[in-house]
Amino acid sequence: MNATLENDVNKRDKAKNVKPLRQLWPFIINYPIIILNFLLFLILAATLNLGITEAFRVIVDCGFNEEKLIPKSCSRYAMGDINNLGSYFKFGMIIGLGLAIFSALRFYFISILGQRVIADIRKSIYAKLTTLSSEYFERVHTGEVLSRLTTDTTLIETVIGSSISFAIRSIAVSIGALIWMFFISWKLTLMVAAIGPIIIIPAIIIGRKIRTLSIESQDNLAQASARAGESISSIQTVQAFTREKKEISDFNNSVESTFNAHKKRIFVRSFMTFIIFGLGIISIIGVMWFGANVAVNSELIDGKPSLSGGQITQFIFLAFMVVSSSGFLTSTWTELLRASGATQRIMELLKEDPVIKSPLNPKAISVLKGNIEFNNVSFSYPSRLNDKALDGINLSIKSGEVVAFVGPSGAGKTTIFKLLLRFYDIQSGSITIDGNPIKLLRTKDLRKQFSIVQQGSPLFSGSAMDNITYGREGASIEEAYKASKMAFADEFIKKLPKGYNTDLGEAAETLSGGQKQRIAIARTILRDAPILLLDEATSSLDSDSEKEIQKAIETMTQSKTTLIIAHRLSTVLKADKIVVLDHGKIIEIGTHKDLLENKRLYSRLSKHQFNDSEIL
Ligand SMILES: Nc1ncnc2c1ncn2[C@@H]1O[C@H](COP(=O)(O)OP(=O)(O)OP(=O)(O)O)[C@@H](O)[C@H]1O
Numbered sequence: 001m002n003a004t005l006e007n008d009v010n011k012r013d014k015a016k017n018v019k020p021l022r023q024l025w026p027f028i029i030n031y032p033i034i035i036l037n038f039l040l041f042l043i044l045a046a047t048l049n050l051g052i053t054e055a056f057r058v059i060v061d062c063g064f065n066e067e068k069l070i071p072k073s074c075s076r077y078a079m080g081d082i083n084n085l086g087s088y089f090k091f092g093m094i095i096g097l098g099l100a101i102f103s104a105l106r107f108y109f110i111s112i113l114g115q116r117v118i119a120d121i122r123k124s125i126y127a128k129l130t131t132l133s134s135e136y137f138e139r140v141h142t143g144e145v146l147s148r149l150t151t152d153t154t155l156i157e158t159v160i161g162s163s164i165s166f167a168i169r170s171i172a173v174s175i176g177a178l179i180w181m182f183f184i185s186w187k188l189t190l191m192v193a194a195i196g197p198i199i200i201i202p203a204i205i206i207g208r209k210i211r212t213l214s215i216e217s218q219d220n221l222a223q224a225s226a227r228a229g230e231s232i233s234s235i236q237t238v239q240a241f242t243r244e245k246k247e248i249s250d251f252n253n254s255v256e257s258t259f260n261a262h263k264k265r266i267f268v269r270s271f272m273t274f275i276i277f278g279l280g281i282i283s284i285i286g287v288m289w290f291g292a293n294v295a296v297n298s299e300l301i302d303g304k305p306s307l308s309g310g311q312i313t314q315f316i317f318l319a320f321m322v323v324s325s326s327g328f329l330t331s332t333w334t335e336l337l338r339a340s341g342a343t344q345r346i347m348e349l350l351k352e353d354p355v356i357k358s359p360l361n362p363k364a365i366s367v368l369k370g371n372i373e374f375n376n377v378s379f380s381y382p383s384r385l386n387d388k389a390l391d392g393i394n395l396s397i398k399s400g401e402v403v404a405f406v407g408p409s410g411a412g413k414t415t416i417f418k419l420l421l422r423f424y425d426i427q428s429g430s431i432t433i434d435g436n437p438i439k440l441l442r443t444k445d446l447r448k449q450f451s452i453v454q455q456g457s458p459l460f461s462g463s464a465m466d467n468i469t470y471g472r473e474g475a476s477i478e479e480a481y482k483a484s485k486m487a488f489a490d491e492f493i494k495k496l497p498k499g500y501n502t503d504l505g506e507a508a509e510t511l512s513g514g515q516k517q518r519i520a521i522a523r524t525i526l527r528d529a530p531i532l533l534l535d536e537a538t539s540s541l542d543s544d545s546e547k548e549i550q551k552a553i554e555t556m557t558q559s560k561t562t563l564i565i566a567h568r569l570s571t572v573l574k575a576d577k578i579v580v581l582d583h584g585k586i587i588e589i590g591t592h593k594d595l596l597e598n599k600r601l602y603s604r605l606s607k608h609q610f611n612d613s614e615i616l
C-alpha cells in the first residue's frame with residue numbers, strides 16, 4: 001500500500017457497528033467448499049493448539065516424575081517404553097506437526113476466500129460504474145469512486161483474509177482454553193479472570209492513542225507525497241522558475257515531521273509492550289505462585305498435591321493463550337469497524353440506480369436514417385438546476401443534412417450532442433430520431449446510431465492501432481488502416497518509433513493536439529454510424545492539415561446526417577444549414593449568406609471568431 005492509500009484508509013469513516021459486514025455474505029456464500037475447508041482446519045488447528053498445552057503437561061508429568069509418581073494415564077501417550085522420556089517428547093512433536101499443517105491449511109483457505117471475494121466485489125463495482133450516468137460522476141468525485149475500488153476493497157480484503165480469521169481463531173481458542181483451565185482448577189481460573197481487565201483496559205486506552213498518532217504521521221507523509229507528485233509532474237515549471245531549493249526544503253520538512261510523529265508513536269507502542277508484558281506475565285505468575293502454594297500446602301490428596309507440576313505448567317500456557325487472544329481481539333475490533341464502513345460505502349455504490357436507464361420494453365430498431373427533431377427542448381445540468389443550459393430549442397434536421405452549430409463559448413453547443421447521446425435526460429420537450437423519442441429506445445441501440453469526435457479528442461493509453469480500432473468492435477486491421485488514411489493520420493503514425501504499435505502514453509499525451517484529433521477522427525470513421533457528431537473536430541489543425549481533414553470529412557459525411565460544432569469558416573460554408581446558439585437559445589438558423597445579411601450575432605461572430613475570417 002502506498003502512503004496516500006494508507007492515509008486514505010485511516011481517514012475513511014468507520015461504521016458505528018459491524019452490522020454492515022453482513023452484506024458481504026452473498027459474496028462469501030458463493031464459495032461453500034472453501035468455507036467448509038476453512039472451518040474444518042480452524043477447528044482442527046484450535047484443538048491442537050490446546051493439545052500442545054496437554055503435550056507440555058504430559059512431558060512434565062510423565063517424563064520428569066519419579067517413577068512411582070507417574071500417573072497411570074501416561075501409558076496412553078507412551079509410544080514405546082512408558083519410562084522413556086523420549087516417548088513423551090515424540091508425542092509433543094506429533095501434535096506440533098499437526099498444528100503446523102492445520103494452521104497452514106486454515107491460513108491458505110481463508111486467504112483464498114478473502115482474495116476471491118474481493119476479486120468478485122471489484123468486478124461488480126467496475127461493472128456497476130460503467131452503467132452509471134454522468135450525473136453520478138458529477139456528484140461523486142473520481143477520487144472518491146476510485147478509492148471505493150481500491151482502498152475500501154483493500155480494507156475488506158484484510159478483514160476477511162486476516163482479521164475475521166484471527167478473531168474466530170482467538171475466540172475459539174480462548175473459550176476452549178478457559179474450559180480446560182476450569183477443569184484443571186476453577187479457583188485459579190477465577191483468579192486469572194479477575195486480572196484480565198488489568199491488562200485489557202490499558203491495552204485499549206493506549207491502542208487508541210497509537211491510532212491517532214499513526215493517522216498524524218500518515219497525514220504528514222501523504223501531504224509530502226502529494227506535493228512531491230505535483231512538482232514532479234510539472235518539473236519543467238519548477239526548473240523554469242529555478243525553485244528546486246524551495247521544493248527540496250518543503251519536502252524535507254514534511255519528511256522530518258513524519259519522522260517526529262512516528263517517533264512519538266513508537267515510544268507509546270514500546271510503553272504499551274512494557275505494560276502488557278509486564279502486567280500480564282507478572283500477574284499470571286503471581287496467581288500461579290498463590291495457586292501453587294494452595295495446591296502444595298493444603299490440598300493433598302493421597303499424599304500427592306491436587307495439581308501436578310505438569311498441570312500447573314499447562315495452566316500457565318492456557319492462561320497466556322487467553323490473555324494474548326483477548327489483547328488481539330481488542331485491536332481487531334477497530335479494524336472490523338473500519339471494514340464495516342468500507343462495506344457500507346461499497347454496497348451503497350452497488351445499489352446505486354443509474355438515472356439514465358433503457359426503457360423496460362424498448363422499441364426494436366436497427367439502423368436509423370437520422371431525421372432528428374428537437375421539440376421545445378429545455379435542459380439544466382443536474383448539478384446546476386437553476387441554470388438553463390438549453391432553453392426552448394426547436395430544431396429539425398433531415399437525414400443526410402450537414403448542420404453547423406456556432407456560438408460563443410458556453411452557448412450550449414456541446415450540450416446538444418450530450419443530449420442526443422442521452423447522457424442526460426431533458427426536463428421538458430422531446431428529442432426524436434426518425435420519429436422515435438430517444439427515451440423509448442434502448443440506450444445501446446440509440447448510441448450505436450452515432451459516431452462522435454469529442455471536444456479535446458480524448459484517447460486512451462495504448463497503441464495508435466488500439467485507439468483506432470476502439471471505434472468498432474471486431475473491426476479488421478485493414479479497415480483501421482483505411483480509416484487512418486482517410487483521416488490523414490496514416491502518414492504521421494508511420495513515422496512514430498513503432499508505427500501503429502507505438503505506445504501513446506497515458507491519455508495519448510505523447511501526441512500533439514492535431515495528431516490526437518486525427519486519430520479520433522479515424523476512430524470515428526471506422527465506427528461508420530448513420531449520424532456523425534463532430535465537436536470542433538478541426539480546431540487544432542494547421543490550415544494544410546485542415547484542408548485534408550476537410551476532404552476526409554466530406555467523403556465521410558456524404559451518406560450521413562452530420563452535426564458539426566464549427567469554429568472555422570470553411571466548415572460552415574459547406575453546411576446546408578447553420579444554427580447560431582447563444583445562452584442556450586437558438587438565435588438564428590439559415591445559410592451563411594442569409595445569416596450575414598441578417599447582420600445579427602452570426603455576422604459579428606464570423607468577423608471575430610472564425611480563424612480564417614480574413615477571406616470573408
Ligand atoms: N457537466 C456540467 N454540469 C453543469 N454545467 C455544465 C456542465 N457542462 C456544461 N455546463 C454548462 O452548460 C453551459 C453550456 O455548455 P457547453 O459545453 O454546451 O458549451 P459550448 O457551447 O460547447 O462551449 P465551448 O464552445 O466553450 O465548448 C455552460 O454554461 C457550461 O458551464
Ligand SMILES: [Mg+2]
Pocket residue numbers: 413414415455535
Ligand atoms: Mg463545447
